Amino acid sequence: MSETGALDAGRLSAALSGRYAAIEVVASTGSTNADLREATAKGAEDRTVLIAEEQTAGVGRRARHWSSPKGSGLYVSVLLRPGGVPFANLGSLSVVAGLAVREIAEGLGVDAVLKWPNDVLAGPDRAKCAGILAEAVAGDETTVILGVGLNVLPLGESVPAGPGGLPATSLAEQGATETDRAEIAVRLLTAFDELERRWRLAGGSLAEAGLLGDYRRYCATLGQDVEVQLPDGSALTGRAADIDPAGQLQVDVPGGERYTVFAGDVVHVRPAKA
DSSP states (O other): OOOOOOOOHHHHHHHTTTTOSEEEEESOBSOHHHHHHHHHHTTOOTTEEEEESOBSSOBOGGGOBOOOOTTTEEEEEEEEOOTTSOGGGGGGHHHHHHHHHHHHHHHTTOOEEEETTTEEEETTTTEEEEEEEEEEETTEEEEEEEEEEEEOSOOOTTSOOOGGGOOBOOTGGGTOSOOOHHHHHHHHHHHHHHHHHHHHHTTTOTTTTTOHHHHHHHBTTTTSEEEEEOTTSOEEEEEEEEEOTTSOEEEEOTTSOEEEEOGGGOSEEEEOOO
16 A cells, blocks of 8 residues: 655646646645636636645535545546536536546445435445535536545544535545555546546436446435435435436435436435434
């Protein structure tokens, strides 16, 4: 098992040559997603990557805090301008990123599954090791900022459970065969590059890209009785039945109706109370 040190943009750029337009590493920032949103207005290119050693204001879905301790994880954002992909399909980039994280976790010997809409869970206790956030840029329906927070090294007891009560874990804590963050960054960005290109060529359709079946296979949410909490305080309870080609959850409720639940409309998805 390799020891981990500071991330180096030169090493990453060399290893990922031809895959990304630019790769920058910063020691500390508030949020890599926020920084790339600002860079969009300045003409940053498609496939610009920003990685931080530490985030002081990292966020997940619905502006929730994402703990980003210095030197313990990968906090990476990618600016994407997938021309030709309909706006309605841009949200499925979270599915693409989730599949990339799960793939590299498996390659490191870590048992990982996906929790709809944007979490990667690891280990027998299904603790959260990664979170994903895809954000459309206001006023620009052709650009998405895709952020991934992946816990690599042990987090320590100071990191609280996430929203919904999910405990946090890391690749190292789940027995990963490699903990060098630079190596893991290369693996992650390589896997994402390959999957995103398939997705882009398919116009953002998970089915046509051949990714929908994989997501269904690895999504632990499917088949569960769930309670979907909505922003207005109401809840939808039923069986998580399927994922549609745009990456949205389909829930069968008592009475035989099927509802499509959009990721942006969800506060929490939890196992239904017995």
